[in-house]
Amino acid sequence: MTMFRNAVWFVKGLQEYTKSGYEAAAKHFASTDLDVNLTGRSFMVTGANSGIGKAAAHEIANRGGTVHMVCRNKGRAEAAKDEIVEQSKNQNIHIHIVDMSSARQVWEFAQNFSQNNTLHVLINNAGCMVNQRELTEEGLEKNFATNTLGTYILTTALIxxxxxxxxxxVVTVSSGGMLTQKLDVDNLQFEKGAFDGTMAYAQNKRQQVILTERWGSQHKEIHFSSMHPGWADTPAVQTSMPSFHAKMQSKLRTEAMGADTIVWLAVSAAASKQPSGLFFQDRKAVATHLPLARSRATPQEEEKLLAALDEIALKFKP
Known part of the structure; x- marks a missing residue:
């Protein structure tokens, strides 16, 4: 089944996730959707110092929004902030140094932030793809800790x-790669079987889509969405998937193309009219499963995922 899903997904990707896929979709975009003044609205973007996170932060800053950049590396964060301030002429750009793979740090940051700041939009963009099984200082598998648990804690604490x-x-940057995976709730941290970083990442991205659907139904006052940025030429893709990057480089999207739907979901009136909890690609809600892929989880499995995340998260809550 996995080989079938991978093959169908790759063919779909070549048509839709590439630069030409974006250009085809963009012909149908409403050009005025992003003509918005964001003065007085506050946005948090995780992983905002490079790639599509930085591109999204930039677009929001251009429109007058207050941007809270959540980054791990102080030097890179400051360089990105300086560039955004200089080009957007917007001074309301703030840096917060947080390691999203540290459950304790994420809790502490979110609790302090809530006490001292207003927040209108959370963009869960930070992610990693570590190709060997690696544990954080808290004893958690690193991909899971960053992509799933960090996202879960930050969102839960800021709701x-x-x-x-x-x-x-709340906009969560998932990936079309999740279409190749069925939720495996009994092996969340890949303790069993051979470790495959690409598969671990795709599992995490499937988990994010399920969380988005669940949050959307639990918290009606907030608009939740997840999205796939397409295959973009970012530093993260270059380092974590070098052979894919080398083969596909000429077909990859720019960072701005990858960020377009993030920004659209975060700022446009059109996006807020869509039902909450959906998965988007190029400003359109799309299916979360490939045809005939048998990748749907049961409600019980989804409940088990939420219970497991809650239990792990609470261990680190201050």
Missing amino acids: PALKKVEDPR
Whole structure:
């Protein structure tokens, strides 16, 4: 089944996820959707110092939004901030140094942030693809800790703050790679079987889509969405998937193309009219499963995922 899913997915990707796929989709975009003034609205972007996170932060800054850049590396964060401020002429750009793979740090940051700041939109963009099984200092598998648990804790901790504002939104940057995976709730940290970083990442991205659907149904006051940026030419793709990058380089999207739907979901009136909890690609809600792929989880498996994340997250809550 996995080989079938991978093959179908790759053919789909060549048509849709590439630069030419974006250009074809963009012909149908409403050009005025992003003509918005974001003055007075506050956005948090994780992993905002490079790639599509930085591109999204930049677009929001251009439109007058206050941007909270959540980054791991201080030097790179400051360089990105300086560039965004200089080009957007927007001074309301703030840096927060947080390692998203540290559950304790994420809890502490989110709790402090909520006490001192207003937040309208959370963009869960930070992610990693580590190709060997590696544990964090807290003893968690690194891909899971960053992509799934970090996203889960940050969102859960900020939901009360988001409920206090008008038109709150949460956008989670998933990946079309998740279409190749069925949720495996009994092996969340890949303790069993051979470790495959690409598969671990795709599992995490499937988990993010399920979380988005669940949050959307639990918290009606907030608009939740997940999305696939397509195959973009970013530093993360170059380092974690060098052979894919080398083969596909000429076909990859720019960072701005990858960020387009993130920005659209975060700022446009059109996006907020869509039902909450959906998965988007190029400004359109798309299916979360390939045809005939048998990748759907049961409601029980989804419940088990949420219970497991809750249990792990609470161990690190201050």
